Amino acid sequence: MINYILRRLLYAIPILIGVNLLTFTLFFVVNTPDNMARIHLGVKHVTPDAIAKWKHERGYDKPLMWNGAAEGAQKAADTIFFEKSVRMFAFDFGRSDEGRNISYDIRTRMWPSLAIALPVFAIGLLVNITFAMLMAFFRATYIDFAGVVLCVAMMSISGLFYIIGGQYLISKLLHLTPISGFDGGLNAFKFVVLPMAIGVIGGIGAGSRWYRTIFLEEATRDYVRTARAKGLSELAVLFGHVLKNAMIPILTGAVVVIPLLFMGSLISESFFGIPGLGSYTIDAINAQDFAIVRAMVFLGSVLYIVGLILTDISYTLVDPRIRLE
Amino acid sequence: MKSLLSFALLPLILAGCGASPWNSPYPAADEGRNIAYSSFTERPKHLDPAQSYSSNEIAFIGQIYEPPLQYHYLKRPYTLIPLAAAELPKAVFLDAQGNPLPADSPPEKIAFSVYEIHIKPHVRYQPHPALARDAGGNLLYRHLQAGDLAKIHKLADFPQTGTRELEAADYVHEIKRLAHPRLNSPIFGMMSEYIVGLKEYAQTLAKAQQALPPGGYLDLERYPLAGVETVDRYTYRVKLKGKYPQFLYWLAMPFFAPVPPEADRFYGQPGMAEKNLTLDWYPIGTGPYLLSENDPNRRMVLERNPNFHGETYPTEGEPNDAAAGLLTDAGKPLPFVDKAVFSLEKESIPYWNKFLQGYYDASGISSDSFDQAVRVAAQGETDVTEMMKAKGIRLQTTVTASSDYYGFNMLDPVVGGLSERAKKLRQAISIALDYDEFISIFANGRGIPAQGPLPPSIFGFHEGAAGINPYVYDWAGGRAKQKPVEYARKLLAEAGFPEGRDAQTGKPLLLYLDITANGPDDKARLDWIRKQFQKIDLQLVVRNTDYNRFQDKIRRGNAQIFHWGWNADYPDPENFLFLLYGPNARVGKEGENSANYENTEFDRLFERMKNMDNGPERQQIIDRMVEIARRDAPWIWGFHPKQYALYHAWYRNIKPNLMANNGLKYVRIDAELRARKRREWNQPVLWPLGLLFLALGAAVVPAVMVYRRKERMAARPS
Incomplete structure (x- = not known):
């Protein structure tokens, strides 16, 4: 298994270079370093000298990807792409274009993101599986039908509606939680309870329907019929056998997102005023801060790759027939 | 059922216990305190007075830094009055040979204008570690070693703070900073056209910076600036090319506020920038407030500066000001508010709803909420709607410049x-x-x-x-x-x-x-x-x-x-x-x-x-x-x-001033009225939750019955 993991990690390097290259190209197709300088320096009284100085200080005065004026390896090395990319592979994200230490910001901002994303993930998984089981248990009845209709309706509603509707109902009409904001420690609870509930409810439609399909597929297998024939109760069949055998597709969807929980939610964090990494990324895109955008895309890619490897490992845990070689 | 509901709501109740309503975004301990609550939509990029230019940045540093001049809060047209300066400076005009010219000389004959600015004595900086000294009078944190910063993550982690008297040299230092090669002052280009020697000074500093090792500290005190000089402890002089009377307006902006050189030395030490400990993040001023919390991802907090030199509320204004209650506090010491909390609020819907719940003291009006807030009469006159009136909310309008x-x-x-x-x-x-x-x-x-x-x-x-x-x-x-x-x-x-x-x-x-x-x-x-x-x-x-x-x-x-x-x-x-x-x-x-x-x-x-x-x-x-x-x-x-701006009944002394950036010190809050209104407007409504739990419970019963029936059913031939 170690060899397999090492091999997968090595595969990750060209993927990360590719992602980095793509991010770099897309970003600089839309924004030139001059544009970035203008955004950062403001709209009034921006002189060409100030732009040149800003670019020089941040290393944006070099050629983008190929330095024809340089010698030898420096042709590739003395460029914005190389200088900004190489350090990231050592997880040195450097400074944002406005001068803040990115690693410090990430370390600080991942906790509020996790405070919401982790419970939403765990509770959501539990609720979705339970609801899907319920529908599978009452399959082909009106309860199942009503459940599926409810799921389709819930997944058809925009996530933004849940957020605004939730804020309106829970905070504005019922006065139960703050509409938005955040605080540290235990005080965070009253701020995260609403986004958490909305995150869970918003995910029920798609999640439950997906798990119901998996459970129904499993429920028609021979071993299930055998279990029933042996007189096991339906609950024992569902939770003891169907759920266990449905774990592989569940894990495929679930484990891969665990590392990405660090990255937070872009929309939810903005609406609830949560100072997490989701709003950090959105702010950076709006401010055209390439240093942060690049770091966050890189981090997202790394976490996704880690998620995929963890998924593979988790297969071996739930299915003894699988060996990673 | 009741116990189930109580259990489900226990954490919420715990979090919400105390005097403040459940949906209050502020700590219960702050309820009833003399605090102003406001918001910001975008994190400020710069808090360094040499670099800040956006209104969302000046909203903070305008309360912290004190440039020589300020705008009169109540008088219109906008009138400059002294702030840190002892009086309004008057320009002395010189010809090309340096001979004085009469004040009414034609502009083409004026080669230079000289402004001599006298600052008030006995003004002291806010408590700050950059000014902390040991028993021997040496700066305590001047020579920090690598390990000294291990447990320092924010400015408040420095155990000692100090202060000193404001000097004219601090203003000169700030003007020099406009040309600093590491800073991008937005007004450098323009000011270098006016301040004698500023353009050349930038070149000198750029060369000096290049000669330094990476991360080395560029000591501006070693490099004099031809057009700006310290005359004595409380006086400095600025020499401009030609006649430029608008310079006085610039003297009311934070670009010309004082920065003690000790602060630059303090923040310039190795390891500080890596921890985001910079002047761009932690200002040091002499104004009525100091920045006690800087978390622009969540909130920024200004607190009363214990070393503030004192200032009083204006005693005169426009003719209608007295009738509007704007002179009730005339002559009283400023500032009135102990603390100002600015929360990050990116979206307009939560912001507006929090204002209506009493959690923000003032609000602008977005297009979405305009009809809810404002009623336009047939003659075009505007007033707040009945719903706003019932809450005691007032509207003030002013045409912007x-x-x-x-x-x-x-x-x-x-x-x-x-x-x-x-x-x-x-x-x-x-x-x-x-x-x-x-x-x-x-x-x-x-x-x-x-x-x-x-x-x-x-x-x-x-x-x-x-x-x-x-x-x-x-x-x-x-x-x-x-x-x-x-x-x-x-x-x-x-x-x-x-x-x-x-x-x-x-x-x-x-x-x-x-x-x-x-x-x-x-x-x-x-x-x-x-x-x-x-x-x-x-x-x-x-x-x-x-x-x-x-x-x-x-x-x-x-x-x-x-x-x-x-x-x-x-x-x-x-x-x-x-x-x-x-x-x-x-x-x-x-x-x-x-x-x-x-x-x-x-x-x-x-x-x-x-x-x-x-x-x-x-x-x-x-x-x-x-x-x-x-x-x-x-x-x-x-x-x-x-x-258009809306204000709650407890928010007083408000007169829109489009030029002044230091208006917080004039604001008065009736905290007791606010606390009462908040409680009145935000009583938790629990019955829908009870109904929800009841409905869920009711749904379980038939489900269990169906399950049991299904379990007892005989197998059906497929």
Whole structure:
């Protein structure tokens, strides 16, 4: 298994270079370093000298990807792409274009993101599986039908509606939680309870329907019929056998997102005023801060790759027939 | 059932226990305290006074730093008064040989202006670790070692703080910082045109910086600046090229606030920047407040500066101020509020709802909430709705010192140039755009149509019939009335485009509008503009683009018609008329004249007007300049937006001041009334939750019954 993991990690390097290259190209197709300088320096009284100085200080005065004026390896090395990319592979994200230490910001901002994303993930998984089981248990009845209709309706509603509707109902009409904001420690609870509930409810439609399909597929297998024939109760069949055998597709969807929980939610964090990494990324895109955008895309890619490897490992845990070689 | 509900709500109840309502976003301990609550939508980029320019940055540092001058809070027109300065400085004029000249000397004879600024004694800085000293009088944190910062993550982690008296040298240090190679001061380019030696000083510093090892500290005290000198402990002198009376306005901005050199040395030590411990993040000032918490991802907190030197509330204002209760606190010591909490609020819906719940003291009005908040009477008068009145919310409106306009690129072969044909074409288009309608539809009536480049409240502006733009408006029935569309068509025909077609080729005239309009409401606005052009048979192609492309087009002169705006830096006509000054053109000169308008007579008059003191002669020149600009019509003058703001009953001493950036110290809060209202407006409503749990419980029973029945069922043949 170690060899397999090492091999997968090595595969990750060209993927990360590719992602980095793509991010770099897309970003600089839309924004030139001059544009970035203008955004950062403001709209009034921006002189060409100030732009040149800003670019020089941040290393944006070099050629983008190929330095024809340089010698030898420096042709590739003395460029914005190389200088900004190489350090990231050592997880040195450097400074944002406005001068803040990115690693410090990430370390600080991942906790509020996790405070919401982790419970939403765990509770959501539990609720979705339970609801899907319920529908599978009452399959082909009106309860199942009503459940599926409810799921389709819930997944058809925009996530933004849940957020605004939730804020309106829970905070504005019922006065139960703050509409938005955040605080540290235990005080965070009253701020995260609403986004958490909305995150869970918003995910029920798609999640439950997906798990119901998996459970129904499993429920028609021979071993299930055998279990029933042996007189096991339906609950024992569902939770003891169907759920266990449905774990592989569940894990495929679930484990891969665990590392990405660090990255937070872009929309939810903005609406609830949560100072997490989701709003950090959105702010950076709006401010055209390439240093942060690049770091966050890189981090997202790394976490996704880690998620995929963890998924593979988790297969071996739930299915003894699988060996990673 | 009851116990189940209690259990489910236990954490919520625990979190919400105390005097504050459950939905309060603030700690229960702060309920009833003398704290002002406000918000910000975007994290400030810079808090360094040499770099801050945006209003969202100055909202904070304006309360912390004290430049020499400030604007009188109540008087209008805006009046400069001393802040840290002992009195308003007066310019001494010198000729090229350095001989003094009389005050009324013509500007062309004045080679230099010298401002000697005396600051008040006994003013002390806020407590700050950069000023902490040991028993021997040495700076405590001057020589930090690598390990010393291990447990330091924010400024408050330094156990010791210190203070010292404000000195004139601190102001000189800050002016030097404008040229610092590591700082990007937005006013450096402009100030280097005026402050003697500043441009050369930047070159000197750049060379000195290069000679330093990486991360080395550039000690500005080792490098004198020719045009700025410390005269004595409380006096410094600034020497400007020529006459530049607007310099006094700049002296009211944080760019000219004092920075102690110790702060630069402190923050310049190795390891500080890696922990985001910089002057850009942690200001050090002498003002009424200090920044006690800086988490722009969540909230920023200003607290009373214990070393504040003291200042009193103004004792005079405008005639109506006393009746409005704005002089009730006359002569009382400032500031009134102990603490100000600014929370990050990116979205308008939560912000508005929190204001209605009493968690913000004041609010602007977005288009979405306008109808809920404001009632417009038949005569056009505005007031708050009954719902707002019931909450005791007040409305204040003021016309801003800003312009929102459409510019013509004067370099464009079709709409540009100063030929009669082009002027008539631009005038015709200006008439076609009905700004009364625009303001009514898209700004909820919040604005007044512009009659020229100058907004109200700026010297040179005329009210009433004398102030209308006769090329676009007529004065009828006691108000400015847009000329009829027929007249615009006539002008268009005279311009060589009868019925919107080129008289020679017969081809329809196609015009291009460059704009950055990506919001949900923009489509309607663009449709409206197209419709206005169609009124005179002109076809408009809208080239909607992103901000960067748009800026590029403007800079290169590739746009034809474009949407633009300007907010005043200071209340002087020069700050608006320079937007039409030829040598200030965008193309080739990177100036602020985005229309690239160039009229020799206008430019000549501008050069005379810019250095004059306000008076009849200046007014005459401005009138002539405005007339030239109206006739040439390089802009569709657009409108001056009106600021609408709502205030809760407990928020007092509010008078909108568009120039002052240090208004927090005048604000008074009735914290007891606020706490009472908050509790009254935010009683938790629990019955729907009970109903929900009941419904869930009720659903379980039949499910269990169905399950049992199913378990007992005999197997069915498949």
